[in-house]
Amino acid sequence: MAEFRLHGFGESGNAYKVALMLELCGADWELVPVAFFQGATRAESWRQSVNEMGEVPVLEHRGEVLTQSGVILDYLATVLGKFGARGEQEGREIWRWILFDNHKFTSFYATLRFLYGLQKTGETPVTEFLRGRAKATFGIFEKHLEGRRFVVGDRLTIADLSLCGYAYYDEETGINRADFPNIEAWKARIAATPGWKHPYELMPRAAIG
Secondary structure, three states: OOOEEEEEOOOOHHHHHHHHHHHHOOOOEEEEEOOHHHOHHHOHHHHHHOOOOOOOOEEEEOOEEEEOHHHHHHHHHHHHOOOOOOOHHHHHHHHHHHHHHHHHHHHHHHHHHHHHHHOOOOOOHHHHHHHHHHHHHHHHHHHHOOOOOOOOOOOOOHHHHHHOOOOOOOOOOOOOHHHOHHHHHHHHHHHOOOOOOOHHHHOOOOOOO
């Protein structure tokens, strides 16, 4: 059994954040596939035995069970000694952007992608609303990246790994990525990091339906 066990599935950008962190750190890890599209995380037995919140990712390590991607990234930065903060001020800035990601950047875009790109709902008032909010948060991040290589400072941190969770999927969302050149350049810099892999290289696509 691997040292780290990650419960997730390929389409989950939140699970990808953790998988990419583990891969870039050269950790000994394995994926525990979750049949999300067959309702696994909604089952009471799964919630009782794996995660009461009914979500992935879930990380098992040395008897601990951790949930929520931001918490897991922070934990891994501590135990693996990479991509963490250098000092309290930088730590607060990293958490500022992780919280922005969880509440806005990932939140709106991931829901839009799920409905429009995976569930194929077509255009609805909900997808129109989500796209507008996603584009607004993209605009905030695009401006922040002006003249910057990474989110905090001049090096890759867990803030980048959090924000890039859904950046490499190609399902249609109705958003033109060329409208955000700073984000695209930032994605390319992360992808040039030794050990980087695409989400579906780290975690196979799940069976939908």
